[in-house]
Amino acid sequence: MNNINNDSKNNIEVWEDLVNIKDLVISLIICSVTTMGAYFLAPKQPPKPLLFGLSGAILGFVICSIVIKPKRVFIETDKEN
Template sequence: MPEPRTRYLNVWDDTVGGRDLLLSLCLSTPLTLGGYLLAPGPAPMPLICGLCGALVGFLANTLLFRPKRRIDTGEEV
């Protein structure tokens, strides 16, 4: 559900953009599950690759999207 850019959604106690949220979910989930499914080697390797995928997804989302918060620093700087 694409949202107009000027509107914000309140999810889990903070504001997000609908489109950005959808995109970040679509980025993180395949990276994480992909890391797990495509990992080389036995037992702990798939989990480790999955976790790395989650971390890469987090970093990518941090760089790709801007936080939707308005910061007011008041009179003291």
């Protein structure tokens, strides 16, 4: 029971799911840096900043999915019991 209370202090609810605050902040920083970095490195021709920014967001998502591992555990039970 103590472990559950300790975990709830480090988590917040986002879209009806519990999220670790540290992991959320790390992922926000990574995605912001890659998105804005790619946007500012793009040539100033009209569609390129948008495409570079979107590419940076996808790159940030891939980096976050590698760096931050899921902590959810699924337990399968029989419906008969």
